[in-house]
Amino acid sequence: MSLSHSHYDHRFKAMGGPCRLRLDCADATIAKRAIAAAEAEVVRLERKYSRYLPDSLTSAINRAAGSAHAVPIDAETAGLLGFAQTLWEQSGGLFDLTAGILRRAWDFRSGKLPAQSTIDGLLPLIGWDRVQWDQNVILLPEPGMEIDFGGCVKEYASDSAAAVLASHGIERGLVDLAGDMAAVGVGCAAEPWSVGIRNPRDSATAIAQFGLAGGGLASSGDYERCMLVDGRRYGHILNSTTGWPVQGLAAVSISAPQCLVAGGSATIAMLKPEAEALTWLRELGLPWFAVDSAMGCHGELHSR
């Protein structure tokens, strides 16, 4: 005797992109409750960490920059700051939570390179090592300094929404927040989700397919925002020391038990020069897939 599991597919917009929750469940009430709770979790994290929302914690921290008033933080925020600290350490300073302000200089829709003087004016405001924080408070030392959790909140939200699905008894589910994915899979009865990895030069096609049974998959690529100036490609992945785009890999996808770890690893790989990035990926010990600037494919995502 076996119960028929219906498939549920829920789409919504959050964190600046298309979001999708897919799951198999025998009970419609449980499925709906799980979907509502998972969406609420994503919205909660967006409200807490979005730099676009004036009442978010991120906005409050940025507004207090250069003042004498440290902003109180909770354990979750301290955890994210701790993860950002690890990314900074493991990338040798290439990943910097305060580097987001460089987007003021770079407008990828303009098709124009910024003036070096504009970039030079922003560089003194970048420096994660100067941020004062502990488990309870944070203070940005210079007025105008900003932090941006954009590099890890979406991945964390995927994992957290997947944990919410699991806590509602969902045995097979997939959270997809604009390409950052976390799967719920209980037992080997849970068939893997077939997920496509976008071609960095043609966003409508998949360059690879991967079966995700559990854990996370995160992708990072210069296709998200980039421009061609005088035949040269400038991607949105910026070196926090020079303020200029990194000439590195075109795209990286990594699978890890947590989407957050997959996303952080992909970000580090994107920030490194191409050859160094490929060596780092090979030694990492996670299933990975990368496309270099000449569109050559590397690595292999093995179904876990």
Place this chain on the structure above:
Amino acid sequence: MEKNPALLALTSSALLLPAYQGVRADAPPEFVELGMRYSKYEEDDTKGSKTFGGNSQRFDIDAAQFHLLAPVADNWAVAVDVQWEDMSGASPWFVGQSIDGDPKVIMSGASIEDTRTEVSVTTRYYYDRGNAGLNYVHSDEDDYESNAIALDGSFNSADGMTTYSAAISTSRDDIDPTQGAVPTNTLHDNKDISSAWVGVSQIISKNAIVRFGLAYTYRDGFLTDPYKLRDRRPDERKEWAVSGGYRQYFMWPDGALHADYRYFDDDWGVASHTVNLAWHQNLGRSTQVIPFLRYYSQGEADFFANIADTEKRYYADDYRLSSFGAITAGLRVRYEIGNWAISAVGERYETDESWGVFSGDESPALLNYWRYSFGLDYVFR
């Protein structure tokens, strides 16, 4: 394989975030759960060759259990368990010597009838990194009354990989042996039992957990069996136990091995080894089949003898204090359908002096039994 240091650093800092901290393990129940269980325990008759007076019927117990678990607030839950037991049969009264020198058991002649009611109430509070429970148990039968209170708590490490647990409990038992069938060793007495337990469990990989525990129990008061003819025990007993366990899940064939070991020692000279092996096999999403095997071996108490010497300060011929080995084999099946879960257990217990690792004389009163149980649970969601 040694983990890459970068991956290790990223993973360990990620796991400090609340989403990875086993929210499920320490979340209070969301729904009311109701369960009922009926169990039957049947001891084999003691063989005629081992008794004076032919085959002798031993104990049968019929038990009905009722279980209620309910969330009462965001972080609180209450569980109520009630159990009724109906016992009947005869138990070994003493061991005597036959003409050819073999020890033979003399059963308490008249059939003993008793009923026991036990009520247990537990309140549990769930906090971010663990939970704590307070439990009260009252048990009442014709000749025995017990009140026990216990406090337990668990705490998870920041990375959610380690759980520390501890518990303390104390009970007061009143003994009022039923008069009439056999002369009793007391008219009214009592005993106090206090125990403490500490444990730690560690997640060692995605699919494996190990745990260790240490327990101490102190009994004080009337520890002699009130109904046995030749029984006189110290009025104090100190017990220690160390235990370890390992759980490993296998993707194929979608099952988990549970292996546990316990070593027990006390100041009466009793020591024992217990090994538990169980295989939890998932069949699809709704069925679980669990075959299990338990091996138990006990060494006899210093004052145990088949033919008890009542001239000594302490003496007992109780088979429960003798040297023996025991094997239990059983099967548990659980099936879930919608909000219902049906479970059934059957097990066979057999003892033999020669199966043990400790030496000693075989008690003619060693028992074998069957136990069956059938349960039905419902979740109000």
